[in-house]
Amino acid sequence: MSYQKLANLYDKLMDDAPYNQWIEFTGEIFSRTGSDVQTIADLGCGTGQIASLLAHEGYDVIGVDNSADMLSVAQQRAQQENLAIQWIQQDLRQLQGLQNLDAAVSYCDVINYITDEDEVRTVFERVAKSLKPGGLFLFDIHSVNHVEQFYVNQTFADVQDDVSYIWFCTPGENQGEMYHDLTFFVSDGEKYDRFEELHHQQTYYVEFYKKLLHESGFKLCGLHADFSVTADFDEENAERIFIIAQNNR
Template identity: 40%
Template structure:
């Protein structure tokens, strides 16, 4: 998966995403589980939209992402707002840092971009190395309900005049996976439209499977949250895990 020029369109396409809901879950979880430290790792941070918000809420944020293009956008945004945030290019499966964090977040269904069971399990093991003993791991994933009932074999469109897209979803190679085929048309200063094609693959697993892998990695699952509030339901589209380092 490569983002390339898509990174520069990402914020425009995500402008209606309720980022403050993610911030609220982080704040509420830290308060509920008595996390006093403020060092936070935003893993798979993308263009840094959540990194900036969390920094403004008093966290000392470090952002990590696989995409150099996404990080370029994130660094520019932080500089524009006068925020001192360190950004590093790394693969979450091979996470290698110099310090430990009070909170590690993998937000906006970023974990769903891992394609194999071993990649997810290895990511959990790597995260545990860099999470303080009393720290929290907070992440969210698309549910299997969303993969199978909302995405599969559907087509979505968007048109605001300057940016248009056609988004087709197909079954992926693995159970619980979906291929996102996106075609963007972006208006240039000349009035002509540039076409950009992107293909992304996401995969999810049963909630019980994630929980078992977390336990195997040495975590304790404190709670699961469905669609930003309450316990997950059969039709929850996004599920948050709030996880403790220690048993």
């Protein structure tokens, strides 16, 4: 999967993403857990939308992503907004060099792009090593039910003057596995350039993540659905599941 061409379109395509809800949710979790958080790593930061908003909230932020093109867009954003954010190009499965962080977040279903069980465990272990004792790890995932009911075997499309796309979502061999086959048409003012992206995601039931977090040195602090910190957690009817864990090492 290459984000080279997609990086320049990503923010436009994600224009209606509820970034402020991620920030509000994060702050509420910090408050409810009584955590004194100053340094945060945004893991899988993409073009830096969430990282920049966290920096505006006064946190010391490190943005980590495996795509140099995404990070280039993120860095430009930070410069334009006069934000001092450290950007690191790194695969989360090889995360290293970060120590004693107060918290790490990984939003927009980044963890669902880690499609192998052992690799999910590796990511969790490396996050734990990057956090201080008691440090928090907040991430979100697609629920299995939502993937099966609203994504797989569906076709999505959007047509705008300067960019259009067709998106086929097909199931994989495993429950909760899906492939996103996207075709983009981007106007340069005279003609349309066509390019394709294939994305692979895998999600699991909450018990799977709880097991791997425990094995990686975390204790579970909370389960939430769809940005709510007050509603009772209902995995069956959730769309986006938030998992809150604390480094127990």
